[in-house]
Amino acid sequence: MVGSTRPVVLALAVVLVASALAPAPASGADPIVQETTAELDGEAVRTTLAYDVPDAVSELTVRVRALGDGATLVETRGFDRTATTEFEWRGAADPRVVVRIPTDDRAVVTGDGWAVAARPASGVSYSYRGSDPGFETRYGVAGEGYAADPLAYLGPHRTAAVTAADERTTLVVATPPDPDVGPAKSFLRVAPGRFDFGVRRDGTTAFVIPTRESERRRQLAGVTSATSFWVSSDAVAMETTGTAFSHEYVHTRLGAVGEGSAAWLTEGSADYFGRTFALNAGAGEYGQFRERLAASQYDPDRTAVTLADRSTWRGTLANYRKGAHVLAALDAEIRSRTDGEHTLADVFAARAGDPFESHADFRATVVSVTGADLGPWLDRYAAGDDLPPLPENPSAFVYGGDLDPDGDGTGSAAEVRGGSHPFVAGSQTTTPTPAPTATPTATRRRLRRRRRHRRPHRRRRPATRPGSALSRQPRRSSSASRSSSRAAGADGAERRGCRSARTGRRLLLSEPVADTLGLAALGALVVPAVFRRRSLGELRVAPSADEYVAPLRTDRLLRGHTRRMEQTWLQDTESVRRSVSARCPESRGWSSARGRAPRPPRSR
Structure with missing residues (x-):
């Protein structure tokens, strides 16, 4: 109805990720036009936002969010500034806002006589009479340059x-x-x-x-x-x-293909597909491709990262590196479980640019598109901190089977069918990529848990005989029995009833050996603690182990302790030797090489 006034709020998306489309103007109505012009201003970019306001618009408010992110206001015309980033139109003709935006290495990058700049984030709200006039944006440059909204090059x-x-x-x-x-x-x-x-x-x-x-x-x-x-x-x-x-x-x-707990997909997919597509187009070498794709630094034994939990990788490159690694393994899993009928690209193509809102959304799409039960796999490697193995067969990375990345005159698909390497001329491949079932990381974890909960083995001690010179009798040695059997003869009856005693398997250590064992025991505690130190999800380079071990080599307390242990062992050994000699005078004595005494034969 003529004369009625209806408020309309229109928000323009922030550049650098995506741009929302403004509503089209009604048929026959003149739209509100924002003409943005960029020009080089030293090490910054001077940006003018000029507005063409049709007669149907009665109120107009402009918001320039760049003013809250380091930009400075140069001048205004036809606007009153009502807040740091907000301006209200006074009804004057040719209104404009001029701001100066410094370089930030993303939205604005400057050099010697050149700059590349993104159109500053802005938004408008307006009231109008009659039909909605709509809103349009245009981007241009002052002087030499080239603009393609929302980016422009100056120079x-x-x-x-x-x-x-x-x-x-x-x-x-x-x-x-x-x-x-x-x-x-x-x-x-x-x-x-x-x-x-x-x-x-x-x-x-x-x-x-x-x-x-x-x-x-x-x-x-x-x-x-x-x-x-x-x-x-x-x-x-x-x-x-x-x-x-x-x-x-x-x-x-x-x-921006991922949001929320699937935010890692935005950079992870660009890193994986960017590398894989470049390889299939003939760029680089296959060996270097695999080496750079592997993200072993994010093995949970080194730096634990859960892709679905953004707080574990914020401030790191894990969403790029581990994200690409996990997607490469997922691509191989999809190919293996569907017999090559589907690839990871099919999952992203099914959404046609519609972002995944969460890990659950991505998980459901993978299962729906491929028909394979990959939910538990994704829960383990995307919602958990495990790192899957990369596929060994190069056929898992083929996109564009008609292409010839190795330049040998045969397309990738034909080479895969013939057992040839699609990326290395004259090289053969092995069997098709198997579906990974376990990882070295998971195996190491299971072994650690077993060692942690296993009780130490205890030897059974025989009962001591009253009156014996020793307080305990270790188990019988078969080699000692054989030695005693050879020594038995006519005088065997005289030895009857003579029970020799042995010490346990005591290790007599010299001072250098004792020091070495002491250092090894301390190193098992000190060195792993040093190298497992973490910061912001990244592994820091710790000082050399020699800096921690070297001072211990001259520790007098440690050396004295090992020397006292050695003296105690020698005294125990000597007392056993005297006891055996006294009770079995006809025996062959103490076997110092093996650390035990020969045992006479039992009476029959």
């Missing part, structure tokens, strides 16, 4: 385009350094239909920026925002399977 550049399966990808390459983008273009040509999970885009933009080091001393890799992403110039060479180019490409297909 000299050139462009290149690749079209495959009706999908166009534009590469915006910084000049300098103007790297060779041939390997990246080759990847983009084979990706549609093989590496895209069935998700197609109208267009994708890849910004190739100069390689630099951030203020935190880590090399910048890449960032994806909706269908645009940027990577460093060395990533387009595709020299290794861990290239950021294929990693960010996966993000353009899946986006």
Whole structure:
């Protein structure tokens, strides 16, 4: 009804992960347009948000969330600032808000005469008369540059385009350094239909920026925002399977694919599929691929991480490294249990970019898509801290069976059928990948539990004979009996009734040996405690064991203790020898080599 006023709230999604689509304007109505323009301003980016407000709009409130994240306000026109991030329109024409956003190595990255910047997160709410006018956003640059909402590159550049399966990808390459983008273009040509999970885009933009080091001393890799992403110039060479180019490409297909207890899937899937797709496209070497895919540092005996519990891996790279490791093993499990009918990519393709809300949601989807009972497997390795074994057979990593990553003239699928290695020319493979049933980690845990609860073995002690010189009689030695039998003869009757006594198996230690055993016992307690020290879920490098053991080698107290033990053993041994000689004068005496006395034969 004409004259009525209805409030409408429209929230724009934060860039860097995904962008929500604004409602389309009603037919014949002029929309509210936000024109965002970026320009280089030293080591920051100056961003202007200008608004075209139609006559049907009576009230407009703008929120610029970047002002709460380090950005500074430069000027406003036609707005009153009502809060740190909020501005109310006064009804003036050509209203705008100008902010200056410093570099943060993600939303804004700057260099010598260039910058790449994401459109700042913002939102509007408005009141209107009549039909809803809707809201539109546009992104551009002032001066030399290239914008593909929500990312823009500011500085000299050139462009290149690749079209495959009706999908166009534009590469915006910084000049300098103007790297060779041939390997990246080759990847983009084979990706549609093989590496895209069935998700197609109208267009994708890849910004190739100069390689630099951030203020935190880590090399910048890449960032994806909706269908645009940027990577460093060395990533387009595709020299290794861990290239950021294929990693960010996966993000353009899946986006933020995990939430809640499944949040690890967002980076874990990009890391695993990014490496696997690059390998199938001919990048890197298979041996290096397996080595980098293995996440042995997250073995629970070293650093325990539960992927479904974000608090155990926050601040680490476990969602990348262990996430990729677990997904690689899951992919092999799916192939094995479905006889190659399904792969892990089918699970993600079934959601078509719809994120998994929890571990239970992901678990249910895996079981539903594959038809295999993989719920307990996922509970153990994704909801538990165990680390599964990686598949040994390279056929578990094949995507795009018509591709020839090793360049031997035969496609991967044909090589797998013929028993050849799909990624190493001239190499043979073994039997198909078996379904893993146990892990070395689980075996070690069971053995530790058995040792922990097992009672120490106790030898049975014979009853002592009244009047004996010894207080106990250890068990009979078969070798001693054989020696006594050989010594028996005509004088056997005289020995009848003479029962020799033996000490137990006493070990006579010299001082160096005693010191060594003492150090070993202390080391068994000290060294493991040193190396099991943890911080933020990562294993810290502990000092050398020599720093802990060396001082003990000169500990006089320890040396004196071992010397007193040795003297006690020698005294006990000498007393036994005298007792045996006195009671059995015809015996052959004490066997010092074996630490026991020969026993005369029993009377028959």
